[in-house]
Amino acid sequence: MRDIIIVGIETSCDETSVAVVKNGRDVLSNIISSQIDTHKIFGGVVPEIASRKHIEVIDYVFDKAICDAKITLNDIDAISVTYGPGLVGSLLVGLSFAKALSMSINKPFIGINHIEGHICSNYISNKNLTPEFLALIVSGGHTNLIHVKDYGKYKIYGRTHDDACGETYDKIARALGFEYPGGKKLEASAKLGADKYIFPRGNILNNIYDFTFSGLKSHAINLINKLKSKNELSDIEKNNIAKAFQDSIIDTLVSKTINLCNELNIKKIAICGGVSANMAIKDSLNKKAKENKIEFFAPKQILSTDNAAMIASAGYYRFINNEFSDLTLNAYPNLEFSEEINE
Ligand code: KG4
Ligand code: ZN
Numbered sequence: 001m002r003d004i005i006i007v008g009i010e011t012s013c014d015e016t017s018v019a020v021v022k023n024g025r026d027v028l029s030n031i032i033s034s035q036i037d038t039h040k041i042f043g044g045v046v047p048e049i050a051s052r053k054h055i056e057v058i059d060y061v062f063d064k065a066i067c068d069a070k071i072t073l074n075d076i077d078a079i080s081v082t083y084g085p086g087l088v089g090s091l092l093v094g095l096s097f098a099k100a101l102s103m104s105i106n107k108p109f110i111g112i113n114h115i116e117g118h119i120c121s122n123y124i125s126n127k128n129l130t131p132e133f134l135a136l137i138v139s140g141g142h143t144n145l146i147h148v149k150d151y152g153k154y155k156i157y158g159r160t161h162d163d164a165c166g167e168t169y170d171k172i173a174r175a176l177g178f179e180y181p182g183g184k185k186l187e188a189s190a191k192l193g194a195d196k197y198i199f200p201r202g203n204i205l206n207n208i209y210d211f212t213f214s215g216l217k218s219h220a221i222n223l224i225n226k227l228k229s230k231n232e233l234s235d236i237e238k239n240n241i242a243k244a245f246q247d248s249i250i251d252t253l254v255s256k257t258i259n260l261c262n263e264l265n266i267k268k269i270a271i272c273g274g275v276s277a278n279m280a281i282k283d284s285l286n287k288k289a290k291e292n293k294i295e296f297f298a299p300k301q302i303l304s305t306d307n308a309a310m311i312a313s314a315g316y317y318r319f320i321n322n323e324f325s326d327l328t329l330n331a332y333p334n335l336e337f338s339e340e341i342n343e
Helices: 036-040 047-069 088-105 114-125 165-175 183-191 214-229 235-264 279-291 309-319
Strands: 005-010 015-022 026-034 078-084 109-113 133-138 143-150 153-159 268-272 295-297
Touching: 005 047, 005 088, 005 114, 005 309, 015 047, 015 309, 026 047, 036 047, 047 088, 078 088, 078 114, 078 309, 088 109, 109 114, 109 309, 114 133, 114 143, 114 268, 114 309, 133 235, 143 235, 153 235, 165 183, 165 214, 165 235, 183 235, 183 279, 214 235, 235 268, 235 279, 268 279, 279 295
Parallel strands: 005 078, 078 109, 133 268, 268 295
Antiparallel strands: 005 015, 015 026, 133 143, 143 153
8 A cells, every 4th residue: 555644733732733644653754843931931821822823833843844754745645633622722723724735735634633643642652552442641631531442433431520630730730839831840859759648539439430630639739838838848848749649640540540441351551641751650550551461552752742743643544534524624622522432
């Protein structure tokens, strides 16, 4: 079969990214322009600024992706782009760019759910990974347990009832005084912490595979405020709190993922999303998976957080199934993954 070249475009939050991927798994280029430095001073992403920044850089990012991949516009088979979930203004920049490109080079266009993109990041980093497997998606906006039955065929088993895992990391990191996005800094702090505190584990009674992080968040913030009021929030205490917080997250993610895998008799787990950059979470899940004779997969660090290569990979599996989008496709900030279910 001839090679299929897909251009992926991702602008759902604060990364402007364009990638060129061959046959769904071979990255020819993956350019990521991050806006983190711009948003840092505000302590989080400012939507209006994010969309303006995407407009400023998307032409340059696209040209560089094509140039680095050493292809011409004629080599492109299709353009895939994130159409939700995400910030509406940001999504519209990528979506409009993709539609214009599709019309100008007369090649099909494919709208991709951002979460499906995160799942596909694992196909790029792990050439031997094939469905079926259980995907644990842990990002700034999402926390899901999804049974990947086949390429593009999914069943959701778990979702968060309140904050997403990465969002909880960012909020606790902020309360501890770490810069946005604080996940990585909180992980580094936890590494230095001692076992001084035990924080609650969130469980949902009517679906044991759903997640809740609000109780953990309140518990941590109350302790931080109490120590602050007594002028006792030292660096050592920050590390102890970070450790107790991360231990709770790890316990919850690992136990729910392994239990569901065993219940469904699935032999592979793939973690993905920004929080999957966390080594402590990956090591614990990998260790428990091994004990249960389950294979463990994770994307490379650069493919854990938002990038367009994962969107191009997802686009490839739609392309080979002749699944294309209409140019009337809109951006959906609250796009549900369940809308994509194809059982
Ligand atoms: O997938 P992503 O780039 O964006 C969304 O789709 O939401 O995820 C970003 C999230 C942020 O909340 C960030 O703090 C978190 O991933 N993150 C981490 C680590 N690196 C990034 N969380 C915990 N530990 C890390 N090492
Ligand atoms: Zn993401």
